Amino acid sequence: MATTSEVVHCYDQLAARVALMAELARAKDWARLPELEAQCSALVERLKVIQPLEALDPAQFEETRRLIERIRADQDEVCGLVKPQIEQLIARMSLLSQQRSLDRAYGPPH
Template sequence: MAVRSEVVHCYEELAASVSSMLVLARAKEWGKLPEIETRCAALVERLRAIEPLEALDAIQIERVLALLDRIRAEQAEVSGLIKPQLDDLIVRMGHLHKEKSLGRAYGPMH
């Protein structure tokens, strides 16, 4: 029976979290993404701490590499879905800043 690997478990959790983010991004559920992103960051930090301490066998290494491929592909899709939303937010914030500056200079706009 194979020994349970915490490293593999963390990669499985990370892959599941990124998959959840992709589902939410496709559904435009932007408000739910930060919570999962926080979970992903915690998993990455955990992996940084434990990965150097745990030796993986060939099957575990193969599993981790497959998970990494999945994580990369799904993260790229999430980023592609989020980027236009961030660009739009930046434009809107620029307009609000401009209106605020004009309001200070000329009084409130009607």
């Protein structure tokens, strides 16, 4: 029986979290995304440490390649769903800033 490498395990965990992020983004459930992003960052940092130290056999290498493809596809989806929300938030913040500037210059509306 083959032993699962820590590298493959980390990529598997990363793929699961990014897939969940995509699911939450599709549902416009933004609240958990920062927590999941932090978990993904921790896994990536772990991979930076262990990946150079561990040699993968061909099956593990292929599994890792498949997981990376899945991660990239899910990341692209998350970015596509989050980017318009961020742009909308920036636009709202800009309007609020303009309103505050007008209020300071001319006083609050009556």
